[in-house]
Amino acid sequence: MNWVARRFQGRLHYGWIVVGVVFFVLLAAAGTRATPSVMMLPLEKQFGWSRGTISLAISVNLALYGLAGPFAAAAMQRFGVRPTLLTALATLAAGVGVSSMMTAPWQMVLVWGVLVGGATGVAALTLSATIVNRWFTTHRGLAMGILTASSATGQLVFLPILAAISERVGWQPVVLIVACAAALVIPLVAWLLPERPANLALRPIGETAEQPPASTLPQQNPIKVAFSTLSMASKTRDFWLLFFSFFICGASTNGYVGTHLIAMCADYGMTQVQGASLLAAMGIFDLFGTTLSGWLSDRFNARYLLFWYYGLRGLSLIYLPYAFGIDFFGLPLFAVFYGLDWIATVPPTVRLATDVYGKDSAPIVFGWVVAGHQLGAAFAALGGGMLRSSLGTYTVATMISGGLCLVASILVLRINRPAQRVGVATT
Template sequence: MQQLLVRRLPPKVHYAWVAIAVVFLVMLVTAGMRSTPSGMMQAMEHDLGWSRATISAALSINLALFGLTGPFAAAAMQRFGIRPTVLTALLILAGSIGLSSLMTAKWQMLLIWGVVVGLGTGVTAMTLGATVVSRWFSARRGLAMGLLTASSATGQLLFLPVLAAVVEHHGWRPVVLIVAAAATLVLIPVALLLPEQPENVGARKFGEAADAPLAPATRAGNPIAVAFNALKEAAKVRDFWLLFFSFFVCGASTNGYIGTHFIAMCGDHGLNEVQGASILATMGALDLVGTTASGWLSDRFNARVLLFWYYGLRGLALMFLPWAFGIEYFGLPVFALFYGLDWIATVPPTVRLTTDIFGSQKAPIVFGWIVAGHQLGAAFAALGAGLLRSSLGNYTLATMISGGLCVISALVVLRIYRQPALATA
């Protein structure tokens, strides 16, 4: 199938863009899986009698494991191949999410949506994107990573309003069956159209000269050892910790807080699930534009300066949010505009800095550890915001903490410097 498609592609279309399209679809469905619990939170509270803090605990486990899986997933892709690793993860996700429609006990929520879905989606998200971009692209890496990162926005745009409507009319259980079916369907393009590397379809990396020597095929050793060795080396570099902290804040202020709690927050202000999901989906549509543009900008401008503006503007938008609900006509639209354009625009410049510092060979695994920081921040915010909401009755303090951390991060990223001596091709 891959060779047939290669022959049918126009001469000017590189197969790298087909690989990007397949991975975009995988990451889109992953985003749908990850956004599902936020749309089900209120329905599960009413149906099962669970508190918001209990559900937030499961999502916190999910977010933490999602990140911690990243470096091991990248190492597994080097050892076993991208396609077998992704297919295995998708099969596990489809089965476990389908089974969650039968949940009746809290431990089942913790096991399925906390542990299994957290581990599975850790394989099929940002680390997968960084690995594919590193393997297929010599030029336009920022644009390619921006497109893949934007898949999260597209996933929200497609899934959230539909799933929220299903929740409103039929409850939360049919929702998980829809998501499980989507995970099953995406197995087909991965199996048929995703080669391991350009050489498998007779191509060079995109942007690489036709007479460039082929990189020798290598297989990494034990994925666990490879991942920890990469962490041991990266931990000696100050820039790694600056990137780790900034991405911790990124995760806390996006997936962990807004991604998990925004629909429930809207409910506190008299908006139903569909209305809250529609605003979140609108932010997703804006992020599709913002993150793609961020990838384009990352190929052309100083990545540290871009990150300064992204974190700073996000912090200001979050600090405005508590007042946005009280401004009748344009409060939430203004927040959605600024926050949506900035949602995960931080990913392309962060990947670029990681590659500049550690080299294209090591960057996917090191970036996996930086993603772990992202998701630890998300877990911190998902649980912390749930606890603050349960104890205070509102999200105001959680919102201001999140915005303040973003402003601090905007200053921290300016201290990240390239270290060419560490880079390897």
């Protein structure tokens, strides 16, 4: 690791190398999380499982992915980023590989719901927040935007390929490919991811010699730290505004569109590969949109950015059912506007959490906010599947999702107004 740092000394701060390593970790995790949407139709065809049954496993996955976040952030403070991440990646690779042998719904819930959900919760947005707060004093929004965009890139890289493989040779090879992808990033973490800038005799990007060194919280039980931070944050209005707005964010992105769009496209006569390609196209636009959102978060009021992001996303979802009836511009127009906005909410949300709760507590507080995001995703994944099974259409679920986004656009205007500053929890 030190030889890599010496190689780039004087040309590029090692913090950007860390961003690159974590980008690939998050890319593999994003590809893994997107895989169940590719598996939905093949599992329905092979085993006769309903979309509601498959959505149950996905909803458990999404919920645990979020609930693991604050404990993962606390574990990174207690045990270190690298050991925590290596354990999660090994579990993820093994769990996904084992799922190729499943034959019953409970096995999908156990493996893809519990095991994979908990492991991907470590390689998640809380990891990004931890890395950004440790390695950056300036350019935090840009770094967070780049890391968040990895989710979009994961879709771009994995979904069309996995959908094509699934159509031709079945779903089992799909999960084996994803397991290998998770295993391939393990050496990158082991060799190239130091704990802090101080391990390489560096300061965070943008920190001057006159500034005091970054504080280090006492090493305590990560479960105690996670819950004590939740106790501190939950007494403030801003936490609940962040929590419920991010609940809606999760419900309207990977919970609903990320889980059901491919199956929704099939309802309109499109192939699985066409549906996956639409998601991948949205991933391309989100790669630019989220990176740009990070840049904007360094320069403009985060509340106003979130107002526009949620409002435009809501309008895009309300438009979606009509897009299928417009021959040429319908779906491409949706892909552009929704794709640019897919997870652009993350950098300004992290900015607000850091502004309110401080640099040290922000990753754990944000972990709890991400838990809200994933509970919303689980709600939408299960609810969308149940509405489709009972009504035979996704239109009602789509309109509900769009309406919730418009509600979120109003909620976010109250965050950090008037400005609050909450002390760092150390117990």
